[in-house]
Amino acid sequence: MVDENKAVTRKPRADAGRNREQLLETAKAIFEAKGSAASLEEIAREAGFGIGTLYRHFPTRDELVEAVYRSEIEHLAGAARRFAETMPPVDALRAWMRLFVDHLATKHNMSEALNSLVGGTSALYAASTDLVTGAMKLLVERAVASGEIRLEMNPLDLLRALAGVMTVGSGPGAKANARRLVEVLIAGIRAGDGGTPRSRLRAEARPTRAKGHVATPKTRPSRRSKPGS
Secondary structure (H helix, E strand, O other), X not given: OOOOOOOOOOOOOOOHHHHHHHHHHHHHHHHHHHHHHOOHXXXXXXXXXXXXXXXHHOOOHHHHHHHHHHHHXXXXXXXXXXXXXXXXXXXXXXXXXXXXXXXXXXXXXXXXXXXXXXXXXXXXXXXXXXHHHHHHHHHHHHHHHOOOEOOOOOHHHHHHHHHHHHHHOOOOOHHHHHHHHHHHHHHHHEOOOOOOHHHHHHHHHOOOOOOOOOOOXXXXXXXXXXXXX
């Protein structure tokens, strides 16, 4: 006989967390592809659930968009800790900066969905700043302490440089260009590498001559002789 006076605590279903993650991954892909035109019904269907399951996890569209973005930021923060525990300092910093490039690409592709939020994105972005800054600080300080890098600028300048590339070059090659910039930045801050990040970036921006090209000295045009001279 069941004691009706005894409170019954229902444990959450073991697959509830997996269902939520599946919805977030599916929503991320569809928001990137379709922006604000993506429907919640399509997201639920592609994830393999009914619309009721989606609404149980995310009662409104805005909550789903915000959850996708927060999930990306939490993934970045978690990766920084994981890389710090399993990789050499510079390798960990490089791997995380590449992951940051992927995050920027996702953020850019989701911009239409993010901009559709009723309350705007200011609070959402502000809340993520501490997590991203903390992750970057953890990896940079670890690499500096190891003696492998020498940093003469604010660590956030490295992230701003990557964000600038992704913002200015929003075409298909933006992600590849940003990944290349990661290598330039890492090379520039390596201890004893012979140049600061700023000098390396200036050098990288200079046009290179074709192989085998020999520069010829510039000469002033000779003055024409005056008649009768």
